[in-house]
Amino acid sequence: MRTVFIGAGKVSIGTAKALIKKGHEVVIIETDKARIEELSEEMDCSFLQGDGSQPNILREVNPAQTDILYCLADSDQANVIASLVGRSLGFKRIVTSIGDPQFEGICRELGLEDTIIPSRTISRYLEDMVGGTENVDLSAVIKDEARFFTFTAGQEDAVPIKELKLPAEARAVCYYREGRFALADEEAKLLEDDEVVVLTHSKNMASLQERWLPKPEQEKSNDSVAIKDK
Known part of the structure; x- marks a missing residue:
């Protein structure tokens, strides 16, 4: 890598x-x-x-x-x-x-x-220590083809979570409203600016990004590469 x-x-x-x-x-x-x-x-x-x-x-x-x-x-x-x-x-x-x-x-x-x-x-780590909570390393939980994807809900996403029409092998697991955590009950209605966390198969990442992330202009360059070594 x-x-x-x-x-x-x-x-x-x-x-x-x-x-x-x-x-x-x-x-x-x-x-x-x-x-x-x-x-x-x-x-x-x-x-x-x-x-x-x-x-x-x-x-x-x-x-x-x-x-x-x-x-x-x-x-x-x-x-x-x-x-x-x-x-x-x-x-x-x-x-x-x-x-x-x-x-x-x-x-x-x-x-x-x-x-x-x-x-x-x-x-958060120090807070959990005081509470006696064991911190779980996400790398130990998110294995194989599992991935997390997050997006900020727009006006068109202000619907019950079950109506988001997520792809197969993708589930909304929680959301944050004004910084406060809530589990993603299928009947819960999202509001604009809610931050939604989706657990999904890696094969869905491209379609999720296409739907919810900005589409930047890609610069095309054939410039030669020159890395300055130590």
């Missing part, structure tokens, strides 16, 4: 080192030349100096051949912009990190489905 990281912060480096150890190909985009020189002494991966939110920089890491683009810079705005640029360039999957929860709704509206809020994840 080939992954690209924007930003050489602690999360990026920790994740990159783990992936490298497992034999995956890693590229790190970082603006600070001194930081790159420091990391190149200890990491067996490729580095590219530049602003990861710039199209000309992202083109250099070969979007078509990259499995995941991690946008983990220190700036929420930079991560959102990089994610949108990356999507327009054809990256297969993009993970967007945001520190300020007020950007979460914007990310949903923009169709950035893999948005993470590190502080929230840590807070």
Whole structure:
């Protein structure tokens, strides 16, 4: 698997080192030349100096051949912009990190489905520890061809859940209304802006994305690829 990281912060480096150890190909985009020189002494991966939110920089890491683009810079705005640029360039999957929860709704509206809020994840983990709850790793539950898909309900989706006409092997399992969790009873009527979570077979992901996610303009580029090695 080939992954690209924007930003050489602690999360990026920790994740990159783990992936490298497992034999995956890693590229790190970082603006600070001194930081790159420091990391190149200890990491067996490729580095590219530049602003990861710039199209000309992202083109250099070969979007078509990259499995995941991690946008983990220190700036929420930079991560959102990089994610949108990356999507327009054809990256297969993009993970967007945001520190300020007020950007979460914007990310949903923009169709950035893999948005993470590190502080929230840590807070929930610590809260569960106090309550004596064992945290379950989703990777231990979502196996084989099972996948989660989330979408924000529009006006046309303001119907009882059973009328969503989901494909076979797909079920709405829960939804969030104004941030509050509710199980997806088939008779429950969705409202506009509800965030719906669907458990589905992987074969349905393309049709679900086609129905509920924005359709970005794909830039066609035959530019040559030039990865700057360490």
